[in-house]
Amino acid sequence: MSQTNRQFVLGKRPEGKPDRDTFELEETGIPEPKHGEVLVRTLFLSVDPYMRGRMRDRESYADPWDVGEPMAGHVVGEVVDSEHDDWQAGEFVFGNGSWSEYATLDGDDLTPVEPSANVPLESYLGVLGMPGRTAYFGTREVVEPTPGDTVAVSGAAGAVGSTVGQLASFAGARVVGFAGSDEKVDYLEDDLGFDAGINYKETDDYRAALDEAAPEGVDGYFDNVGGPISDAVFTQLNVDARVAVCGQIATYNDEGVATGPRKLPLLIPSRARVQGLLVGDYVARFEQANARLQEWVESGDLVHRESIVDGFENAPDAFLGLFEGDNIGKQVVNVAEPSE
Amino acid sequence: MSQTNRQFVLGKRPEGKPDRDTFELEETGIPEPKHGEVLVRTLFLSVDPYMRGRMRDRESYADPWDVGEPMAGHVVGEVVDSEHDDWQAGEFVFGNGSWSEYATLDGDDLTPVEPSANVPLESYLGVLGMPGRTAYFGTREVVEPTPGDTVAVSGAAGAVGSTVGQLASFAGARVVGFAGSDEKVDYLEDDLGFDAGINYKETDDYRAALDEAAPEGVDGYFDNVGGPISDAVFTQLNVDARVAVCGQIATYNDEGVATGPRKLPLLIPSRARVQGLLVGDYVARFEQANARLQEWVESGDLVHRESIVDGFENAPDAFLGLFEGDNIGKQVVNVAEPSE
CATH class of the missing domain: 3.90.180.10 (Medium-chain alcohol dehydrogenases, catalytic domain)
Incomplete structure (x- = not known):
């Protein structure tokens, strides 16, 4: 030693x-x-x-x-x-x-x-640690996907996003993920069972790309990234959409306050609910979460x-x-x- | 005739x-x-x-x-x-x-x-019509004031805001209202029982004014206005704050998409819940709302x-x-x- x-x-x-x-x-x-x-x-x-x-x-x-x-x-x-x-x-x-x-x-x-x-x-x-639990509670308690919903995920190939997409898929939702390379998009679509992946580095028009990948709009959005991806997703929110704001990595290195398109006006026609997420709030139920996650991981259903x-x-x-x-x-x- | x-x-x-x-x-x-x-x-x-x-x-x-x-x-x-x-x-x-x-x-x-x-x-x-019901459901179902909370209201002297503030006050909250003239601020403080009014036309620093009027931060926000007032309020949201987005009159005449400070990053530390509000969603309970509102109006408790x-x-x-x-x-x- x-x-x-x-x-x-x-x-x-x-x-x-x-x-x-x-x-x-x-x-x-x-x-x-x-x-x-x-x-x-x-x-x-x-x-x-x-x-x-x-x-x-x-x-x-x-x-x-x-x-x-x-x-x-x-x-x-x-x-x-x-x-x-x-x-x-x-x-x-x-x-x-x-x-x-x-x-x-x-x-x-x-x-x-x-x-x-x-x-x-x-x-x-990862999947059995803080990121997995974040995905678990954020998906179940905030995004609340149901069959027929479309759920969008930013940072979809990351530790949290990759689990969110799979859990939303288990719940019967159509899942669309934003990620930053073709390799990641392949991972989403081929390994994780996402219905569609968008390589945001290959398009200038996130909104059009999302509209193509999610033609019926977005019912749930799990946001790990913020910035222009979220700007696009917010324009596509359906009535009663749920948004979990988990991370905003696009803005973490900003000094001062970043500006962007105002989103509050979009919440009135959609009546969307937008909620900040910190996994620590769910500490009393970590054991429950880990038991479920472990089961899915052991069985191979949940890819990580x-x-x-x-x-x-x-x-x-x-x-x-x-x-x-x-x-x-x-x-x-x-x-x-x-x-x- | x-x-x-x-x-x-x-x-x-x-x-x-x-x-x-x-x-x-x-x-x-x-x-x-x-x-x-x-x-x-x-x-x-x-x-x-x-x-x-x-x-x-x-x-x-x-x-x-x-x-x-x-x-x-x-x-x-x-x-x-x-x-x-x-x-x-x-x-x-x-x-x-x-x-x-x-x-x-x-x-x-x-x-x-x-x-x-x-x-x-x-x-x-007004108070017994759509604005009163909007205030009733938005306050009870979204803002959910409890004793000890601080509730901020924009457009506080308007049809909806003036009722929201009173209902939040009935629920035991400290209530702070933004309005656009000294006459309106007097109305809030003297007639409606608001704890503090802010004449936003008399200050450039909404955040400092709010910090003074609501030194313990904001637990509930009922937004009729949007724009710079909401920008300020969002910086003061406490943990588990609730925001009802009812109106955004500050932006209604904008052509194109207005920009402003990004707010999603503020939702993570606060875990705030921000929700769009349309009173039509509560139509099944309009009768209940009107019965309560009528009682308060008839008794003189609810000023309008x-x-x-x-x-x-x-x-x-x-x-x-x-x-x-x-x-x-x-x-x-x-x-x-x-x-x-």
Whole structure:
């Protein structure tokens, strides 16, 4: 076991697009667990678009990160040393960790991870982690697809969108996804069962493309992206449409307030309901969600993919790639291999 | 009884702001009721902001008006002649009529109007008509105020807003209203029991004004106006806020699509729910709403006011005045006096 620990801290707050200088790599010692804590060796680290918000010096639903402090992140890891009765060395766990190779975490906050043939370790950061649960609750509680509905999804090939589309499809809806490459569109249509995919980088007229893919309008919209894609979708909302606003990655790097076409006037003829979504609001039902998701994943009904960047030192690139649309499915960083 | 009938038809579709040329006054004969119809003499005619939408050649929730055809409108009138068993000459009725002095209406579609000391005839176009019901359902079903909430209302001195604010106040909320003159703000604060009024024509910084009037943020917002007022309110939404989008009069005269600050990103931290509102969706419960509203009006608990423009020929001015904020409470046109 290496005697040094590496961690990324917030080097400086980005203005506009983050870059490598946003992150600073530090070498420290491996911490020792206190009573009730567990020393976890990171195997997979999650990088997520919402982290861009925590780089700002502004209160929001998640506290801003401090410059010079380790950045938080979900991890799947292996217990190295435990001062908590529930955990023993060698067990796999999911936890709210940080961008580090080792971390001491409160044993009460860890949950067990059980990999199997269809469920690799890293999927606990994706379809069986926060993104999967976000898709689950957002689809069921906000978008509420029913047979005959048309559901549109932006960021459709991403960790959340790819699950949303499949769940909407299970519910009997026609599903249309926006994604940023032909490869992603093929993934939507061939692997995930979307009825149509739109490569938004290949068209200037999102509205016309959507009108072709969804000629009967949009009854449900799960928005991970915002910006011009959402501008187009809002013009096509049917009466009683439901919109889940989950992510707005198109605007996360904006300084100041972005402008766009006004949407409130469109809500009166459609009587659409537009609702912001944070998965943390559903924490009381996470277990229920994971049980369902696990069943679907184990059976192979729910397809998932993880984009894996190898090497802890490449975590910043994995994060930056989210804004370039590099990933298909959940973006994770493979930090280390299990010890056995 | 006069032997001629006057009516306004849509003279031409306005581009931008309507003006007198939008309307054309025609003289015709008085129609004769067929079997099942009732000849109604208009006493009061309602002019409403939503009518601007019907002047466009575009399908929406209400059909566009045809150029050269009489414009539709709610009326309170007196039965002159009836070919329907339910109605007799001399009775007062509410109906979906038109901008005309006389009209033959389907007797099945009329509802009785019973004026009393606290309830003049014209209030059946306001607090006991479509605007009152809009306020009732929008407040109860979308804004859902509870004690301790802060509710903001735009167009607060108008027919809908003035009722919304009072209903939210009945429910225990702190109520803040935006209106366009000091006289209106006084009306809100002194007569309607609003906790604070903001004269938006006297400030450039709506957000700061709102922050002062609603220091704990906004839990419910009933929007009749849109534009920069809504831009400000959306920045102040608390977690789980509810927004009813009822009207967007600030944008009704825009040609093309107006732009403004993007609001979807604000919905994620607040998890706000934003919903378009059309009172017609609640038609099954109109009777329930009117019973409650009538009780409150009769008791004097629910204050209402009508702005009356005299003379049928002045109906266009009454309509145009809506966009200048001329009215306090419901704008109506007094077309004629009851015959007795």
